[in-house]
Amino acid sequence: MQTGTPSRKTMTLNLTEAEMQALDELSATKDISKTAVLRQALRLYQMVEVRTARGEKLFFEHDTTKQKAELMVL
């Protein structure tokens, strides 16, 4: 297989207790490691950044009421 997968690098992360708890919970709920959770988060954040930079907005839509709420991206 020809691969485009980049080599991986390691870093140390400093989190507050609340942030670590949220990470632990996501890791347990999603059944993936904390590294995988953060990788997911980064990919989604990067996608939101690229699209908002293009002038798009991010909305949440309620499944039944169809009410839309804009997600504020800082």
Next chain:
Amino acid sequence: MHDRKARRLVEATLIDGITRAEAEKAEAEWKPYLEEQLKRMAAEGVPKDRWPQHGHWDWRQKQEAADAYLAYRMFGVECQSQMQGLMLVLTAGKNCQIESQKGKPLAYVHFLAAAPWNLATVAPDPRFSLVGSILVATAIHLSIEEEFQGRIGLHSLPQADEWYRNSCGMTDLGRDHAVQDLRYFEMTPEQASEFLK
């Protein structure tokens, strides 16, 4: 892959990370072939519902769009210096709907297609088989690499519903009104393991 004419398995290269040049080359080879076959099918009076439903996909455009995002991975299967199939997979933000896996992440196969000369619906004499299976297996391996345990999901074009349901053994979760009324399929870790056998 299986060379239908030679009736033997042949070696192919799986490319992880399709470049713009590779997507352009594939598009430049696939499109004229497809157009030629569509003309033939029109002349032979083949009903339009039997024409390929993904003939309008522009892989050069998809590669360019996906290249901006970390969350997308694009794969290709190359054999005899030609791209035999392409696949675009989203690796973030999609969760399982199947009750036993609900809320757990999956690799979402956004687009998957074999070269038109490999399609029995298009080519009078299809060249290679197993291209789709190789790409589905690749999506499963990617899912495992991402710690998703082989879970994958996709929306299928009607012509491919039966293949995903019966040949791939995926679970059919019915029509999705949010995505052009296409049927939505998912593969559990158990189904993925079965498929890889």
